[in-house]
Amino acid sequence: MSSESRCALRSSILRKQIVAVTGLILTGFLAGHLAGNFLIFLGPEAFNGYSEKLHAIPELLWLVRLGLIAAFLIHVITTILLTLENRQARGERYAVNGSKSEESLKFAKKTMIYTGLLVLFFLVLHLSDFTLSDKEGPASMIAAGEGNPPRNLGLYGLVWNSFLEPWRAGVYIAVMLVLGLHLSHGIQSLCQTLGFYRNDLVPGIRKLSLVLGLLAAIGFSSVPLFINIVRTPPL
Amino acid sequence: MANTINLTLKVWRQKSSDSPGAFEIYQAHDIDTDLSFLEMLDVVNINLEKNGKEPIAFDHDCREGICGCCGAMINGQAHGPEHGTTLCQLHVRKFRDGDTLVIEPWRSRAFPVVRDLIVDRSAFDRIIQAGGYVTVRTGSAPEAHSLPVPKIDADEAFDSAACIGCGACVAACPNASAVLFVGAKISHLALLPQGRVERERRARAMVERMDLEGFGNCSNHYECEAACPKEISVRNIARLNREFFRAFVKG
Ligand code: FES
Numbered sequence: 001m002s003s004e005s006r007c008a009l010r011s012s013i014l015r016k017q018i019v020a021v022t023g024l025i026l027t028g029f030l031a032g033h034l035a036g037n038f039l040i041f042l043g044p045e046a047f048n049g050y051s052e053k054l055h056a057i058p059e060l061l062w063l064v065r066l067g068l069i070a071a072f073l074i075h076v077i078t079t080i081l082l083t084l085e086n087r088q089a090r091g092e093r094y095a096v097n098g099s100k101s102e103e104s105l106k107f108a109k110k111t112m113i114y115t116g117l118l119v120l121f122f123l124v125l126h127l128s129d130f131t132l133s134d135k136e137g138p139a140s141m142i143a144a145g146e147g148n149p150p151r152n153l154g155l156y157g158l159v160w161n162s163f164l165e166p167w168r169a170g171v172y173i174a175v176m177l178v179l180g181l182h183l184s185h186g187i188q189s190l191c192q193t194l195g196f197y198r199n200d201l202v203p204g205i206r207k208l209s210l211v212l213g214l215l216a217a218i219g220f221s222s223v224p225l226f227i228n229i230v231r232t233p234p235l
Numbered sequence: 236m237a238n239t240i241n242l243t244l245k246v247w248r249q250k251s252s253d254s255p256g257a258f259e260i261y262q263a264h265d266i267d268t269d270l271s272f273l274e275m276l277d278v279v280n281i282n283l284e285k286n287g288k289e290p291i292a293f294d295h296d297c298r299e300g301i302c303g304c305c306g307a308m309i310n311g312q313a314h315g316p317e318h319g320t321t322l323c324q325l326h327v328r329k330f331r332d333g334d335t336l337v338i339e340p341w342r343s344r345a346f347p348v349v350r351d352l353i354v355d356r357s358a359f360d361r362i363i364q365a366g367g368y369v370t371v372r373t374g375s376a377p378e379a380h381s382l383p384v385p386k387i388d389a390d391e392a393f394d395s396a397a398c399i400g401c402g403a404c405v406a407a408c409p410n411a412s413a414v415l416f417v418g419a420k421i422s423h424l425a426l427l428p429q430g431r432v433e434r435e436r437r438a439r440a441m442v443e444r445m446d447l448e449g450f451g452n453c454s455n456h457y458e459c460e461a462a463c464p465k466e467i468s469v470r471n472i473a474r475l476n477r478e479f480f481r482a483f484v485k486g
Contacts (some may be wrong), residue, residue, distance in 0.1 A: 009444065010444070010446070011442055011478045011479070012412075012414075012445070012446050012450075012452040012453070013414075013442055013447055013453075013475070013476055013480075014452075014480075014483060015452070015478070016452055016453065016476070017476065017480060082452045082454070085452060086409070086410035086411070086412075086449060086451040086452055086454070088344065088449075089343065089344050089345070089410055089411040089412070089449060089450055089451030089452075090343065090344065090409075090411045090451070091343060091344035091409075091411070092342050092344070092348075094308060094311055094335055094339055094341070094342055095245075095247075095258065095307070095339060095484070096310050096311035096337045097311045098308070098310050098311020098312040099311070099312070099406065099407075099458055100313065100316070100318060100458070100459075100461040100462045101311050101456075101457060101458050101461035102461065103457065103461075106456075109455070109456050110409070110456075111452065120470055134345055135320070168241075185455075188455075189455040190452070192370075192455050192472065192473050192476070193453075193455065193473075193476055194476065194477075194480075195238065195473050195474065195476040195477025195478075195480060196473060196474035197470040197471075197474050198478070199470065200472065202473075
């Protein structure tokens with residue numbers, strides 16, 4: 001690495017662009033994850049089959065996982081550093097904080113670091129709930145209808161049983177709303193940071209960002225919501 | 236008969252950059268609503284002087300919204316509540332009788348307070364010195380037709396060039412970032428053929444200087460655009476981002 005590009009890595013704009021690119025990668029991952037989640041609605045065969053396919057080539061799975069972990073860490077660490085710098089840049093605080101912006105959704109922008117950190121903490125719960133937990137054990141057993149003996153439904157059963165607990169479903173739905181908020185600003189923000197400035201596209205990108213954030217929140221919430229409403233799996 | 240109103244002013248007073256500052260409260264009585272904000276301060280200052288007190292120091296020059304000298308936060312809003320207006324072009328009629336106005340200088344680590352409402356904005360000058368120019372061979376002016384510029388580009392460059400460097404963008408930004416200013420300066424040059432020659436070098440040098448001065452990083456709040464008296468668009472920031480990345484890739 002030349003000294004010049006090392007210096008560029010300390011630059012405000014380049015670091016912002018690193019946040020944008022890693023954000024884009026993570027958004028792509030979320031889209032894939034959401035599509036996978038929807039297979040729950042098709043029943044245990046479809047859902048478990050998809051999960052098995054993902055695990056078919058462990059080397060590839062780990063390659064992708066490592067990539068995601070790297071993107072996640074870079075995203076989190078860089079934003080924390082930038083946020084700390086930004087706090088210092090003001091110097092003496094204003095006695096009165098005002099705004100001239102007429103935008104209605106300022107909340108998402110102001111809370112990016114907090115919504116992001118919340119998702120980070122949630123990830124610990126989420127990984128221990130599903131990714132790292134036993135997918136063939138007693139937690140996967142589901143009694144399908146009256147009188148039938150319980151069956152082991154693998155990951156499908158694990159997800160179903162976990163979300164039957166209302167507190168867990170509640171926590172997941174709450175965090176997914178927060179994630180939606182994060183994305184609603186994040187998606188348009190990364191477009192700006194990566195330099196999209198075409199007049200005819202920018203208003204559309206800003207709206208799309210809101211819509212995608214909302215869709216993500218609804219989409220991810222739909223699974224715990226569905227399980228809590230239906231209670232017994234439609235087998 | 237002119238309309239008059241009474242205002243309560245809470246003004247930041249600070250003797251010098253290294254002495255601590257504090258708010259002082261002044262009553263502005265019977266202020267003609269047709270006065271500009273700065274003229275209102277003139278009236279207050281005349282009274283202060285009459286009473287043997289130090290007048291409020293504030294920057295101003297043209298008083299017609301074109302030089303970029305004036306500026307202060309009024310109740311947390313850069314240049315006050317009006318959009319697309321400098322403080323000198325803001326009128327007292329925009330306020331109501333009995334209003335309390337908290338008047339503060341621009342706050343940024345890169346803009347140290349010199350006195351009261353005056354801040355040192357030479358960080359902007361140093362950014363311009365770093366690359367906000369084009370190198371041209373002086374001599375007789377070239378034939379205008381020899382360098383065709385598309386009308387769209389000319390208009391866009393002109394919009395960017397409207398920046399008066401007042402610093403309201405930095406003051407309004409939650410992160411005290413200067414990217415709207417730098418974006419405008421980069422844009423008006425990068426859009427024109429004369430500016431393309433030094434394009435990469437300019438983007439690198441200006442951003443490096445901006446970072447060195449201690450401005451914050453943009454997180455796309457767009458408060459700058461809302462506060463800008465010249466209504467410079469945040470598209471200029473996106474263009475700066477692209478120009479900088481281009482310079483980075485080209486090495
Ligand atoms: S005094 Fe020149 S812009 Fe206000």
